[in-house]
Amino acid sequence: MEQYKKIKLKPKKESSLKRFHPWVFSGAIASLPDNIEEGDVVEVYANDNTFLGVGHYQIGTIAVRILSFKQKEIDASFFEERLQEAYQMRESINLVRADNNTYRLVHGEGDMLAGLIIDIYGALAVVQAHSVGMHMSRHMIATALEAVLNNSIEHIYYKSEGTLPYKAPIDPEDSFLLGGKHDLTKVAIENNLK
Template sequence: MKDPVRIVLRSGKDQSLKRYHPWVFSGAIKKIYGDPGEGDIVNVYSNQDEFLGTGHYQEGSIAIRILSFNEEEITGDFYLHRIKEAIAMREKLGLSDERAINICRLVNAEGDGLPGLIIDYYKGVAVMQFHSIGMHMHRDLLVRGLQEALGDGLSAVYDKSAASLPSRYASGYKNEYLLGFADPSVVKEHGNQFRVDWEGGQKTGFFIDQRENRKLLGEYAAGRKVLNLFGYTGGFSVYARQGGAEVVHTVDSSAHAVEMANENMRLNFGKAHRHKGIT
């Protein structure tokens, strides 16, 4: 394996990395010693030749996404360690209590030390969305890390990155299963049920990062009439109705999304859902 390309920053442009900000902008680069390809691992140094970090190189405004601020090789073991740390944090937050919640954002990019990578977990299915070329090039290492970290808790891995990767790299690339196969299924969030379509839906299928906002809405919904605009598959609508809203309307430009919102209301409230979906 060849040594990583060495990249030196302009004077004063090292301060953000010394504060552990994980991005290097193209304008901060003084000199590139070598010819890195997009997605290659590079090492970053200050103008005083101090090692600052190692990360993925990519053409564009964000030229480098830092994976580690230590001098270490980026291997399968590195990714496994980061994935295990992310899982441990979710367990500490109580997101592994499958009696009420069996979905969560398993990896939140920079927040979990894996910039350019989102992994959402749906009751055994890990949906990966890559936003950097380098991370996508390491997808096999990441799948193996998920398998080792989750064991029997992982049934399938779906890569939904065709629209999130730069078109110059992903032209012709199609979303695909990297491990196993799974049909869209019904999942639980704070006891509410939702049918999630990670293949045909937006993002990874459901806006998992809005979980606590949905819960908060439910706390204010009692006795109110709720209009959920741009409501997608009705996540906020279900919480509003569960919180005691008199009636809920969900509006979205996608007929498929509105039908799923209607289905999610039926899943939770049967015929007495007091909900109307509007396209």
């Protein structure tokens, strides 16, 4: 497993994480590694060195968005597993069906993918990153999305130019990760309405 940078919390600041709240606020952090960069995957530890979670670091009030409360590698298989869980949940509540191919597949923290939104419109998926870490993971996410939806997605549009932190040291650009502007004449259906 990859070695991630470690963030240690101040004493008695771990209670929200022990209740599975997916955010670490900057005021709870005792120390940061010297070479940490926005978007890095980090492990979070209590002041007594107890592991609490792994997530993306970002500059701001919400300093870490937790992706797992277990020690896991945040790689392509992680995203595929999380997207599969999100898809199965939408299937179980009958959102995915012939007369409804338009739905939100990923709703950030609710699907344990803090900082990520994915909407499905028929054969088009629209991916929005709300954190630098998710922005940096966009290609892994697109590959996982294709695998989970059994290649039923023909286009993946990355639309994060206006949703990423404005001070982030990146130059985001809305663009297609799969497919393109050609052949975008697919029909999206919501509750039998086209």
